[in-house]
Amino acid sequence: MTIVACLKWVSHPGEPHDERFSGMSPADQSALEFALRQAEQTGTGVTAITVGPSGADKVLRDALACGATRAIRIEAPTTAAGTDVATAIADHIAEAQWVWCGDYSLDRGAGSVPAFIAAHLLAEQALGVIAAELHDGSVHATRRLDGGRRELLEVHAPAVVSVEGATARLRRAGLHSLRTAAGATIEVIAATTPIHQAEFMVRAYRPRARELPAPAGEGPLDRLRVLTDATTSSAARGEKTTLEPAEAAERIIRALRDWGYLTP
Amino acid sequence: MSDGTISFQERMATAEFRVHHDAHIVVDGKVCADCSTRECVVACPASLFVPTSDGGIVFNYEQCFECGTCYIVCNREGAISWHYPEGGHGVVFRRT
Amino acid sequence: MNQPDVDVVVVGGGPAGSCAAIVAARAGLSVVLLERGPFPGSKNMYGGVVYPRILDELIPNWWEEAPIQRWVTRRSTMMLTDTQALTVDFRSEAWGKPPYNGATAFRPDWDHWLAGYAEAAGAQVLTDTTVVGLIRDAKGAVAGVRTDRPDGDLTARVVIACDGVNSFLAKEAGLYEHTDAKHFTLGVKETLSLPKEVIDERFAVRDRHGVDIEILGGTGKVNGGGFLYTGLDTLSVGVVLKLPKLAAQQQRPEQLVAGLKAHPAIAPLVQGAELKEYSAHLIPEAGLTMMPKMTTSGMLVAGDAAALCLAAGIWLEGVNFAMASGMYAGEAAVEAVQAGDVSENGLRGYQRRLSDTFVLKDHRKLRRAPELVLSDRVQHLYPGMIANVAERVFHVDNPHPKPGVRRILAQERKKAGVRRRDLLRDGWTGFRSFG
Ligand SMILES: Cc1cc2nc3c(=O)[nH]c(=O)nc-3n(C[C@H](O)[C@H](O)[C@H](O)COP(=O)(O)OP(=O)(O)OC[C@H]3O[C@@H](n4cnc5c(N)ncnc54)[C@H](O)[C@@H]3O)c2cc1C
Ligand code: SF4
Ligand code: SF4
Numbered sequence: 096m097t098i099v100a101c102l103k104w105v106s107h108p109g110e111p112h113d114e115r116f117s118g119m120s121p122a123d124q125s126a127l128e129f130a131l132r133q134a135e136q137t138g139t140g141v142t143a144i145t146v147g148p149s150g151a152d153k154v155l156r157d158a159l160a161c162g163a164t165r166a167i168r169i170e171a172p173t174t175a176a177g178t179d180v181a182t183a184i185a186d187h188i189a190e191a192q193w194v195w196c197g198d199y200s201l202d203r204g205a206g207s208v209p210a211f212i213a214a215h216l217l218a219e220q221a222l223g224v225i226a227a228e229l230h231d232g233s234v235h236a237t238r239r240l241d242g243g244r245r246e247l248l249e250v251h252a253p254a255v256v257s258v259e260g261a262t263a264r265l266r267r268a269g270l271h272s273l274r275t276a277a278g279a280t281i282e283v284i285a286a287t288t289p290i291h292q293a294e295f296m297v298r299a300y301r302p303r304a305r306e307l308p309a310p311a312g313e314g315p316l317d318r319l320r321v322l323t324d325a326t327t328s329s330a331a332r333g334e335k336t337t338l339e340p341a342e343a344a345e346r347i348i349r350a351l352r353d354w355g356y357l358t359p
Numbered sequence: 360m361s362d363g364t365i366s367f368q369e370r371m372a373t374a375e376f377r378v379h380h381d382a383h384i385v386v387d388g389k390v391c392a393d394c395s396t397r398e399c400v401v402a403c404p405a406s407l408f409v410p411t412s413d414g415g416i417v418f419n420y421e422q423c424f425e426c427g428t429c430y431i432v433c434n435r436e437g438a439i440s441w442h443y444p445e446g447g448h449g450v451v452f453r454r455t
Numbered sequence: 456m457n458q459p460d461v462d463v464v465v466v467g468g469g470p471a472g473s474c475a476a477i478v479a480a481r482a483g484l485s486v487v488l489l490e491r492g493p494f495p496g497s498k499n500m501y502g503g504v505v506y507p508r509i510l511d512e513l514i515p516n517w518w519e520e521a522p523i524q525r526w527v528t529r530r531s532t533m534m535l536t537d538t539q540a541l542t543v544d545f546r547s548e549a550w551g552k553p554p555y556n557g558a559t560a561f562r563p564d565w566d567h568w569l570a571g572y573a574e575a576a577g578a579q580v581l582t583d584t585t586v587v588g589l590i591r592d593a594k595g596a597v598a599g600v601r602t603d604r605p606d607g608d609l610t611a612r613v614v615i616a617c618d619g620v621n622s623f624l625a626k627e628a629g630l631y632e633h634t635d636a637k638h639f640t641l642g643v644k645e646t647l648s649l650p651k652e653v654i655d656e657r658f659a660v661r662d663r664h665g666v667d668i669e670i671l672g673g674t675g676k677v678n679g680g681g682f683l684y685t686g687l688d689t690l691s692v693g694v695v696l697k698l699p700k701l702a703a704q705q706q707r708p709e710q711l712v713a714g715l716k717a718h719p720a721i722a723p724l725v726q727g728a729e730l731k732e733y734s735a736h737l738i739p740e741a742g743l744t745m746m747p748k749m750t751t752s753g754m755l756v757a758g759d760a761a762a763l764c765l766a767a768g769i770w771l772e773g774v775n776f777a778m779a780s781g782m783y784a785g786e787a788a789v790e791a792v793q794a795g796d797v798s799e800n801g802l803r804g805y806q807r808r809l810s811d812t813f814v815l816k817d818h819r820k821l822r823r824a825p826e827l828v829l830s831d832r833v834q835h836l837y838p839g840m841i842a843n844v845a846e847r848v849f850h851v852d853n854p855h856p857k858p859g860v861r862r863i864l865a866q867e868r869k870k871a872g873v874r875r876r877d878l879l880r881d882g883w884t885g886f887r888s889f890g
Contacts, residue, residue, distance in 0.1 A: 110453075115494040115567060267445075269606035273581055274487070365730060370709060373732045377493070398702040404643045404735035406707065424735040425498065427621045431636050431737070432698050445603055446491045447583030454561050454646045454689060455500035455734045 099142045099188045100130040101196045101208070102158060104151035104173070119154045121260030122197030128263040129256070130195040131162050133229050140164030144188065146171045146180045146290070152281050160268035160276035167282045176293040181211030183286040191216065192252035193234075198223050198259045209257035218253040225259050303355045367406060371422050378421045379448035383441075384429070386418040390438040398432035399439075424450050457610075461485045462792050463785075464600055464611040465578070466586045466624060468495030468570050470774045471758025471781035472617035476573035476580075477513055478785025479615075484792055486578035487609060488570070489602060491585040496566030499619075500736040502642065503684035503691040504557045504667050505565060506775040511554065513782065514572060522568045523558035524686040525665025526551050529658070533720065535672040535681075539842035540720035551664050559665050559684045559691070565774075586618065589627050589754070596798065597628060597753035612797050613788040614754045617781055620737045622747075622760035630747035630756060636698045638741035640679060640766065640829075643708040644693025645716075647728035651688045657724055658685055669771065671828070672838040673715045676704045678829045681715045682771065683724065690728055692716060695738060695771070697829050708735065738773070740766045740829070743822045752798045755805050757784040763809075765817055767824035767888070776814055783808035824888040832873065832881060840871040 102123045107116035119127070130141045142165040143158035145151045151173075155166035169183045188194065194216070199206040206223065213220035221227075221236035228235040234256055238246040250256065268276070312318035338346060351357045392414055399408040399416070405424055409417045423444075430441040443449070463479045465472045468490030480486040492498040504527055510517040528551040534541040550556040574580045590599035590608060599610035616624040620639070625631055658666045670681035679696040694711045701708075716725050739745060739762035746762045749755065757763070757780040764773035787805035791797045809815045827833055847863045868878060 115497070115563070267604055270581070270584065270602050270604040270609060271606050273584075273604065274579060277579055277581070367709070370730065370733045373730055374734060396702055401702045401705055401707055402641065402698065404641065404708045406709075424500075426641065426735045427737050428639075428641050428698065428735070431634075431639055432702065434636075442587075443491055443585050446585040447493050449492075449498070451493060451497045452500055452563050452732070452734055454686070454732050455563065455644070 097142060097188065097191045098130050098134050098137075098139060098193045099144055099191045099195065100127045100158065100163065101184055101194060101212070102127060102143055102145050102154045103197070104145060104147045104154045114150055114153075117150065117153065119157060119265075120197050120199075122199060122258060122262075123154070124197075124265035125258045125260055125262040126195040126197045126256075127158055127161065127163070128265045129227055129229070129258060130193070131266065132263070133193060133195075133234075134162075134164075136229055142167060142188070142191075144169070144184055146175055146183055146286070147173055149283075155281050156276045156279070157268070159279050160273040161266055162268075162272070165282070166279070167284065169284055169286050171286060171290045172292065174292050175290045177207045178211055179286075179288065179290040181208045182215060182288045183290060184208075185212050185215030186287050187284070189216070192254075194218065194253075194255040196255065196257040198257045206257065209255050213255035216253055216255065218255050219250040220255045220257075221248045221250045222255070222257045223259065224248075224256055224262065226262060227256060227258060305355050371405060374422070374424070375451040375453070376422050377448045377451060379444045381445070382420040383425075383444040383449070384418070384420045384423060385440045386416060387438055387440075388415045388417075390435050391416040394433075394435055394438070396434070398434075399429045402428050402432045404428065459599065459610040459612055461487050461609065461611045463487075463613045463615060463788050464489065464609055465615045465617060466600060467617035467619055467758075467760070468492070468580065468582070469499055469566055469617055469619060469758060469777060470569060471760070471777035471784075472615070473566065473569040473573045474513065474778045474781035475615045475617060475757060475785040475788070476570075476578040477576050478782050479788050480573060480576035480578040482785075482789040482793075484789060486573075486576075487611075488573055488578050488580045489584045489586055489600070489609075490570070490580065490582045492582060494563070494567050494582055495570035495580065496561075496563040499562040499566055500642070500644065500734040501562055501773065502644065502682045502693065502695075502771055503559045503561075503686070504771075505560050506557045506772060507778070508554060508556070509775050509779045509782070516553075518553055518555055518558075520568070521558070521560070522564035523560045523663075524689070525559045525660070525663050526555050527557040527559065527667045527684075528664040529660060529666040530557075531666065531668045533668055533670045533673075534838045534841060535670060535718055535720060536839045536842045538719065539839075539846060540718070541838075541842050541845050542720075551662075557667060559667070559686055561686070569778075586624065589614065589624060592753075595752075597751060600624075612753070612792050613802070615781075615784045615788060616754060616756045616760050617758045617777070617784075618760050620739050620759040620762075620764075622756065624754075625747050625756045625760050628751050628754055628756075630749070630751060631745075632747070634745065638739065638745040638762075639698050640695045640738045640740040641698055641701070641708060641735065642693060642695045642738055643712055643733075643735045644682075644691055645712055645730055646686070646732040646734070647690045647692060647725060648688060648731045649690055649725075649728040653727075654685050654688065654690065660685070663687075670715070670721075672834065673718055673721070674711050675706060675714055676835075677701055677706055677711060678831070678834045679711075680828070683721065689731060690725060692721070692725055695740075695766070697740075709733070738766050738771075739764050740825050742767070742818050742825055744826070746818075749806055749809065750799055750802045752802075755784040755787060755802055757781045763814060763818070765821065767821045767828055770821070776817075779812065779814050780809060783812070783814070821888050823884050827881060827884050827888065830881075832877060836871045836873050837881075840867045840873060843867045843870070 110116040141163040143163040196209040224236040226237040310321035462484035465488040588601040592598040665685040668683040758777035763776040791801040
């Protein structure tokens with residue numbers, strides 16, 4: 096059985112290009128810890144994998160020092176696009192049973208890599224997990240939903256689980272394993288698929304402007320009420336229908352387009 | 360921002376502290392109760408020793424520079440137990 | 456004896472530790488350097504000026520690589536009273552060219568850079584690791600260190616303790632007879648940001664040239680001093696405070712920095728600058744008076760851990776003393792390991808090197824200076840007296856004719872309540888120290 100921890104080399108938000116302030120994100124640390132625990136339970140090892148430049152070896156050495164048994168780095172620039180990262184990883188861990196990822200990386204990652212990996216591996220997924228319990232042959236994961244609700248999932252191998260930071264505290268590396276890890280070999284391989292630069296548009300988030308017809312009402316106060324009053328029937332602000340999944344998806348996309356969230 | 364007017368909280372926010380879950384300095388309030396000099400209150404550059412109205416001392420370890428001033432100025436045996444935080448934790452300087 | 460894990464373990468990734476590790480690793484010894492911070496320099500703070508000439512041997516042309524802010528080409532010593540300032544200002548263009556003299560630099564940059572040479576020399580630099588104690592062999596000799604990691608013992612032939620001013624290792628080894636609050640000063644500083652052009656203009660410097668200002672007085676009723684250094688686009692301003700008097704005066708460290716910054720001679724220099732980082736650190740101030748025994752079987756102590764910092768008013772040097780003592784400790788460790796004798800006697804080359812070089816020579820010369828500089832007379836009486844003399848000498852009070860300097864001196868001495876005998880004695884001490 097192969098257990099994989101996908102780790103990303105990230106820099107401190109305040110010190111973008113400074114290696115002294117770089118390392119594993121808290122979420123990745125939790126992912127690694129779960130992987131190590133699972134490996135201990137099942138008597139196997141953990142493969143730590145990263146996609147990045149040579150500086151990223153740092154997170155792999157940290158992982159080795161904590162008990163990972165193999166370390167692979169797929170050569171790529173720091174700014175590789177998420178989909179390419181996922182493809183590159185999935186290509187190298189085709190036989191993986193459990194893939195642990197951090198939920199989002201510090202450097203404005205969108206958390207999409209784990210989902211793409213799961214898609215590539217045709218694996219089950221539990222993403223953005225806030226708690227995970229390791230069971231024999233399965234993982235019980237808790238996800239946060241809107242409105243304070245929780246979703247409980249039971250996933251079976253092959254599966255991708257992405258966890259939030261602080262879900263598990265990464266163990267402290269022993270002194271002698273730290274020394275060994277410093278000299279350990281890291282398998283560096285070229286990606287089998289092309290890796291593109293991620294395209295970032297750096298700008299302040301501003302919701303798209305929308306035209307709102309003035310609500311009906313006598314005076315300004317009435318109109319304000321119509322706009323803000325929660326007692327106005329919810330039908331006016333949304334709709335409730337029962338549809339087949341394909342139709343429902345279609346309907347959602349249309350609505351998003353109408354509301355201006357998707358370009359036509 | 361004119362620097363003369365910033366609050367102490369803002370001042371401390373200019374330094375980074377990677378706080379460990381265990382306190383590296385523990386202050387024994389019982390010993391402090393009958394300390395009249397209160398050297399630590401004035402001397403700690405991070406102002407982490409705060410006298411309470413009932414004559415005690417509240418201490419917070421989170422924003423500590425790990426300088427050692429407190430255990431050196433305090434002359435009461437057993438008031439302060441002082442260690443460095445676990446490796447990798449505590450203050451991280453940048454432009455010092 | 457079992458084979459130890461390594462030849463040398465160096466504790467602390469400050470300037471002393473890195474230099475010790477460089478020397479030992481280059482001689483072919485197996486070396487581990489342990490640093491408790493996430494990277495070397497992350498725990499370290501100082502005023503702001505390094506004097507790196509001692510590196511000439513270890514790192515030829517170090518100035519081409521060193522992460523410096525500015526080369527110090529102007530050095531001022533200011534004496535402040537509440538409303539007056541007397542400045543001695545020196546400028547040298549030669550200090551702005553190789554091999555230079557002093558440079559302003561940030562310790563997280565400098566120490567990290569220097570540790571890179573230790574690593575390049577083959578030393579293993581392990582960060583995030585706090586040493587919590589010593590390991591001793593059956594005979595009581597130091598045989599390694601204990602860290603806070605699991606499986607954390609590391610045995611070595613020689614331990615070089617470069618763990619800074621609090622040196623729990625030197626204390627654990629029993630090398631300090633006693634330590635006392637009066638042997639330490641507390642340094643607090645503000646790193647302020649200001650555009651480079653503004654700094655250039657205010658401090659009358661250009662390019663990468665910078666200014667070092669040491670300040671006597673300016674800390675109100677608390678005995679101490681101050682400093683102001685120029686970074687590229689930052690200023691470092693801070694105070695150094697004698698510990699025992701601090702509490703009695705009920706003035707908090709940051710208030711004293713604020714007081715210094717508000718002084719009429721300083722305020723225009725720092726005006727409008729924004730606080731970037733606030734920091735604090737102790738200084739082993741008492742020099743020879745507090746120095747521990749430097750060597751015991753299996754262990755050497757270097758840098759601030761051995762109180763080798765030179766803090767004497769117009770001088771505040773520690774990094775160069777740390778680098779030098781680290782280097783000598785490294786050399787002595789190499790000698791001892793190669794000779795197969797790491798006993799106190801086998802390591803005696805360290806003490807000899809310290810005694811033969813500036814490290815202890817400067818300390819011996821300046822042995823009374825720290826006490827003198829921090830004495831009440833120098834702190835509270837002389838600045839006012841001297842400033843008043845200067846003010847009266849330079850004051851044009853026509854139609855009155857200019858008074859004689861000697862008479863002014865005598866009058867001001869009496870006014871300040873300074874006894875002639877004390878003045879002569881302090882003058883003599885000062886002359887022997889600084890002259
Ligand atoms: C306010 C102030 C102003 C100063 N101004 C100047 C100046 O302008 N110029 C100058 O030359 N000098 C100056 N000094 C003095 C100078 O900073 C010191 O003398 C110098 O840093 C000593 O170097 P070191 O290597 O001995 O110790 P440090 O630089 O203190 O390094 C000790 C290292 O050991 C590590 N360490 C400590 N304990 C442990 C442990 N148990 N386990 C693992 N690692 C540990 C620390 O994290 C640190 O990295 C100033 C000092 C202060 C406080
Ligand atoms: S810590 Fe020491 S100085 Fe401070 S109040 Fe307690 S006993 Fe007094
Ligand atoms: S070590 Fe320094 S900063 Fe920390 S509590 Fe003591 S005096 Fe304050």
